[in-house]
Amino acid sequence: MADGPGNPATSESLLFLTDEQLRKGIEAMFFAYRGFTADPDRILEELGYGRAHHRAVHFIHRSPGTTVNNLLSILGVTKQSLNRVLRTLIEDGLVESRVGRQDRRERHLHLTEAGTQLERRLSDAQRDRMRHAFRQAGPEAVIGFRAVLEAMMDPELRHHYTALKEGN
Amino acid sequence: MADGPGNPATSESLLFLTDEQLRKGIEAMFFAYRGFTADPDRILEELGYGRAHHRAVHFIHRSPGTTVNNLLSILGVTKQSLNRVLRTLIEDGLVESRVGRQDRRERHLHLTEAGTQLERRLSDAQRDRMRHAFRQAGPEAVIGFRAVLEAMMDPELRHHYTALKEGN
DNA sequence: TTGGAAAGTCAACAAGGCTGACGTATTGTC
DNA sequence: GACAATACGTCAGCCTTGTTGACTTTCCAA
Numbered sequence: 001m002a003d004g005p006g007n008p009a010t011s012e013s014l015l016f017l018t019d020e021q022l023r024k025g026i027e028a029m030f031f032a033y034r035g036f037t038a039d040p041d042r043i044l045e046e047l048g049y050g051r052a053h054h055r056a057v058h059f060i061h062r063s064p065g066t067t068v069n070n071l072l073s074i075l076g077v078t079k080q081s082l083n084r085v086l087r088t089l090i091e092d093g094l095v096e097s098r099v100g101r102q103d104r105r106e107r108h109l110h111l112t113e114a115g116t117q118l119e120r121r122l123s124d125a126q127r128d129r130m131r132h133a134f135r136q137a138g139p140e141a142v143i144g145f146r147a148v149l150e151a152m153m154d155p156e157l158r159h160h161y162t163a164l165k166e167g168n
Numbered sequence: 169m170a171d172g173p174g175n176p177a178t179s180e181s182l183l184f185l186t187d188e189q190l191r192k193g194i195e196a197m198f199f200a201y202r203g204f205t206a207d208p209d210r211i212l213e214e215l216g217y218g219r220a221h222h223r224a225v226h227f228i229h230r231s232p233g234t235t236v237n238n239l240l241s242i243l244g245v246t247k248q249s250l251n252r253v254l255r256t257l258i259e260d261g262l263v264e265s266r267v268g269r270q271d272r273r274e275r276h277l278h279l280t281e282a283g284t285q286l287e288r289r290l291s292d293a294q295r296d297r298m299r300h301a302f303r304q305a306g307p308e309a310v311i312g313f314r315a316v317l318e319a320m321m322d323p324e325l326r327h328h329y330t331a332l333k334e335g336n
Numbered sequence: 337t338t339g340g341a342a343a344g345t346c347a348a349c350a351a352g353g354c355t356g357a358c359g360t361a362t363t364g365t366c
Numbered sequence: 367g368a369c370a371a372t373a374c375g376t377c378a379g380c381c382t383t384g385t386t387g388a389c390t391t392t393c394c395a396a
Contacts, residue, residue, distance in 0.1 A: 016307045017299055017302060024314070025302065026204075026295070028313075028318065029317065031321045031328060034321070035321045035322045051352090055198075067373080068375095069373065077354090079374075080355085085352085087375090100373090103363070104362060104363085105363070105374070106372095107375095123194070127194070129320060131190055134184055134193065134316065134319075136319035137312065139183075139184045144312020144313050148301050148305040148309050149196040149199075149301075151300065151304035151305050152203045152297060153200050153203045154203045154206060161192075216381095218381085220382075220384090236343070245384070247343080248347095248384090248387095252382090271342090273342065273343040
């Protein structure tokens with residue numbers, strides 16, 4: 001089995017690592033992310049919210065009772081930045097901030113009924129697109145999709161992704 | 169072949185469409201995109217640029233001589249927004265704007281030598297991460313990754329992704 | 337030739353990042 | 367009991383990057 005530069009098998013097996021393939025992957029991320037956020041963005045706009053509000057609502061829904069500090073480490077923004085968003089959500093009655101029972105310095109965040117409804121509306125829209133893409137591409141592709149994305153994350157942030165119930 | 173709710177084959181084959189699977193997909197996109205932009209962001213920051221500059225440089229490199237209008241349709245922002253970015257890039261000598269020969273209203277955009285160098289530096293960083301993720305996940309996964317992302321794009325924007333030399 | 341459309345530029349504003357400084361309540365430690 | 371550390375909130379001010387509105391230059395078609 002010669003392995004020269006002209007060997008078709010060799011070039012084929014490495015084809016997915018050529019600069020052109022990598023560029024395609026980069027642009028795929030760019031354009032897909034646009035689609036990924038497009039539907040929620042439309043809903044948010046009519047309510048006067050932005051993506052920052054969506055992120056907060058999403059992760060409060062995922063981890064009810066989470067603290068401000070925990071949310072900060074997930075979102076990777078400053079507390080001043082998060083606070084601005086959180087304040088409007090609390091004022092608008094979408095999020096409730098409860099003083100911690102063990103540690104009264106902490107604030108535990110929960111979605112109100114209205115907050116839960118908005119979360120549902122946003123995630124329904126986003127899931128619809130994700131479901132369509134998954135169905136279109138098939139189960140095998142979904143495995144690959146997840147594998148590549150997981151490998152693309154910063155290692156020190158990956159635990160936020162896998163921290164929940166493992167195996168799902 | 170009964171198809172009851174307890175049938176393992178059925179639930180397994182549809183497992184990738186459960187709400188929990190979709191939520192994982194959504195968060196995978198969120199965290200992966202953060203990693204995807206992290207390396208270029210660091211380079212851009214030390215130069216006083218942002219992601220908007222990166223996007224402009226990337227697509228001018230991909231399509232030398234492209235017009236401002238064409239760039240607008242790819243990037244999906246207003247021309248005023250793009251213009252601000254473009255102006256600084258031109259002032260800094262990274263991009264050259266040439267008046268169109270047929271239509272003198274048009275401006276054809278090219279990277280200068282310095283612009284090409286910056287593009288190289290940015291895309292090297294981003295390709296390194298993409299390459300690592302591709303290698304980690306394997307060729308089969310890359311196929312799936314691309315299939316899912318392509319299905320996630322807005323149909324009317326997808327042509328920007330596949331418009332180049334097909335089959336690469 | 338003139339009026340509309342198209343390409344691009346300038347001005348001003350808003351969202352949402354950031355840093356820095358500071359205040360307050362609470363907790364834990366010496 | 368004093369004191370440092372922690373969790374959170376807030377004010378001020380900056381930057382990037384999105385927006386709309388008003389404008390010029392250029393082209394083309396009636």
